Amino acid sequence: MPEIILRTEHLCKNFGGLKATDDVSLEFERGKVHAILGPNGAGKTTLINLLSGELQPSSGRISFKGYDITDARPEKISRIGIGRSFQKTNILPGFSCFQNCWIGAQSCLITSMRFFRPARHLRMVHRRADHALQLCGLAGKRNQIAGTMSYGEQRQLEIAMMLATEPELLLLDEPLAGMGSEESQQVTALLRELAREQTLILIEHDMDAVFSLADRITVMVDGAELETGSVEQIRNSQAVQDAYLGHADEEVA
Ligand SMILES: Nc1ncnc2c1ncn2[C@@H]1O[C@H](COP(=O)(O)OP(=O)(O)O)[C@@H](O)[C@H]1O
Ligand SMILES: [Mg+2]
Numbered sequence: 433m434p435e436i437i438l439r440t441e442h443l444c445k446n447f448g449g450l451k452a453t454d455d456v457s458l459e460f461e462r463g464k465v466h467a468i469l470g471p472n473g474a475g476k477t478t479l480i481n482l483l484s485g486e487l488q489p490s491s492g493r494i495s496f497k498g499y500d501i502t503d504a505r506p507e508k509i510s511r512i513g514i515g516r517s518f519q520k521t522n523i524l525p526g527f528s529c530f531q532n533c534w535i536g537a538q539s540c541l542i543t544s545m546r547f548f549r550p551a552r553h554l555r556m557v558h559r560r561a562d563h564a565l566q567l568c569g570l571a572g573k574r575n576q577i578a579g580t581m582s583y584g585e586q587r588q589l590e591i592a593m594m595l596a597t598e599p600e601l602l603l604l605d606e607p608l609a610g611m612g613s614e615e616s617q618q619v620t621a622l623l624r625e626l627a628r629e630q631t632l633i634l635i636e637h638d639m640d641a642v643f644s645l646a647d648r649i650t651v652m653v654d655g656a657e658l659e660t661g662s663v664e665q666i667r668n669s670q671a672v673q674d675a676y677l678g679h680a681d682e683e684v685a
Contacts, residue, residue, distance in 0.1 A: 435462040436459045437460055437462040437497060437600065439457075439458070439495050440456050440458050443491075444456075445490050451654070451656075453475050454475070455656060456492070456656065461631070461647075462631050465627045465648075466646065467642045468650050468652060469651050474653055474655070475654070476605070476652060477605055477635070480633070485507075489502060510599075514601045514603065516603040516604075523578045523579075523586055523593065528574065529573050529592070530561055530565065530574045532578050533593050533596040536561070536593035537557045537564070540598075562574070563595075564592040570585070583615070584611050584614075584616075587607060588618070588619060588622065590607075599630070600631065601630070601633065603633050606635055606636055607623065607636065609637055616641070620638075624644075627645065634646065646663055651675065658671060658672065
């Protein structure tokens, strides 16, 4: 039996009269890449914000490894093993790559590790930060000031900051957005590497990347789940094609 690492049940988020998340019940399997597609405004980022605790749901339930995390704050969610990246880059541009990752690791360990002596705590934060940089191919840029790097490298650093918290589940909001094709290929390769060990929930604009990375795809429209299935099922779905044609004048993510 596959393990369901994360589950949402009848999840809703209203902004005034707008149903940004509309009765979403999804299961995410451990070790898989589950992509979320949908036109602009479909509610993809809102869903990620609910899962990461940035937003509180209007109703419904979220559970992670069987524990109810519906009302948990972002710090707690990060500590229990859910990492997230943002649609817009979220690094500290005046700090080095290592310092950015250090802050990521520290923020996550700060309360869970309070029982350890400070020296041991610091060694662990250092080790996590360096390991994350290495995983993302940024070990050679350890001391470079983040703001002086290319946009693609900054996005890679953002993934490294998330990895420094050693998450079991990664929430990625358009990690390839705004990248050139070479950068995009590099980060796709990184995501494929991460997918060998981790569970990914991936929102991505780039259809080719989604089709090449995902094990499962959920298509959202107007806050609701339109369809969930394998890459082949989604590619061939008439409902998905109709939904996209209906939004043909908009960008599709
Ligand atoms: N904080 C907010 N307040 C009010 N409306 C919001 C807020 N965040 C998102 N929305 C609205 O919710 C809908 C879904 O937005 P979003 O989740 O960002 O979509 P996506 O990421 O799929 O493009 C949009 O109509 C958006 O305008
Ligand atoms: Mg979005």
